Amino acid sequence: MSHYAEIQGDCDSPDALKKAIELTCPDMIIHMIAMYQSHIEALEKALEGQRIKLLLISSVDVYKGFEVFNKLSSAPIEPIPFTEKSPLRDIRFPYREKPGINFGYYYDKILVEEIACGRRQSIDFPNCGDTHGAANHKKSAGSCVKSSKCKKVCQWY
Template identity: 35%
Template sequence: MKILAIGATGFIGLPVIRQLMKQGHQIALFHRGDTTASELDSILHFYGTRHQLPNFKAEFERFAPDVVLDIIPFTEAQAQAVVQAFSGCTQRIVAISSGDVYRNYEGLQGQGKHPPDPVPLAEDAPLRETRYPYRDLEGLDFDFKQNYDKILVEQVLMNQPELPGTILRLPAVYGSGDRQHRFLPYLQQMFDRQPILLEEEQARWRFSHGYIENIAGAIALAVTDDRATGRIYNLGEASTPTLVERIQRLGNLVDWQGEIVTRPKDQLPSHLQMNLQWRYHLAIDTTRFREELGYVEPIAEEEALQQTIAWERENLTATSPE
């Protein structure tokens, strides 16, 4: 299969490309050229920015990809550019979306007055009623925050009769290379043999996660399996623990004997008080993907956590002052 991937040189994209190359597919990449890896030297590269995509249409037609994978479509305009660039020269677009499309995300941010939707959230769960979820978030350094909205991306890509789409809604992704270091704040306290302090409602909050290699495998499967055509899928773990349960699992793997202490919000130090409505859970249901495409994680949770912990230890060692 011939696959063209957009922006697939980073934390999520690179492991996907590795898996597709291992499977023997012919790969081309469209990216800015800012980051790359020597292992990708043997494949075809197109260098440009997203707004330049339509300018490469003739070159894309010569490559004639069976499927186009867009790792980072953030805005409605970007999705429209993808349609313009690849209409008539590919059979399907696979695009990465997010669990932030669900209405519970709106509630979590305090932007909705609706009651929490029950979890786990299936693909047909209510979506946000507002748009542009990151416009008003202070401290977020993100080039596209003013126009970011995965709901609009999905609407564009799933309403092209001549260019079928597949949408993959991702959870929080963790593992080696995670620039957000999702587990590091808890691990640092564990390594320092400190207790962990949480808001009471936060401790019970459920937020779906996925290990990077498992998520990459799921994306690769959706790209190469035609049964995914015209479908929207949640990706992530089979079941979502509470935050306390997730922290305890980490603690067990590092032999942490400390305590998780929960307090009402007004009894927490100011730096731990978050303006979030924790009763709005972001646990998503991945049953559809597993049943329709036969997906099973290649790496079990314990091994995934162990590998992540080892990477974070190396990161701490590399960045600690001498």
């Protein structure tokens, strides 16, 4: 990559996101924090009238296996490693009412990903294929960025 910028700021603020996007003029955004619906809505608002590639970082807790491992479901144990084709958990907001987890009430990566994927008019996802799992266990977000041929990347923390 010829240029990389790391941005730290308020993911709920379309104005902060828009300012960072205007400042860095990225070809791609790697969103490391998107945990709530409001994060994706703010990004969409900041991208109004633009189209930028987005690499949205997921979490293992989106999978049914997470639900079973944490005894949130009595379903059978899922095979590992998880892949993009592994079943997703049925329970939403898995951290609500969990002691010591202060971010959990609105957190749900499945909801974040569904919203982001449903709004492709402002968000463009690079075709990275399966970035984890048996077939591509060495493929990383970095190799996904390289394969997208983006020259300027903005990583949002």
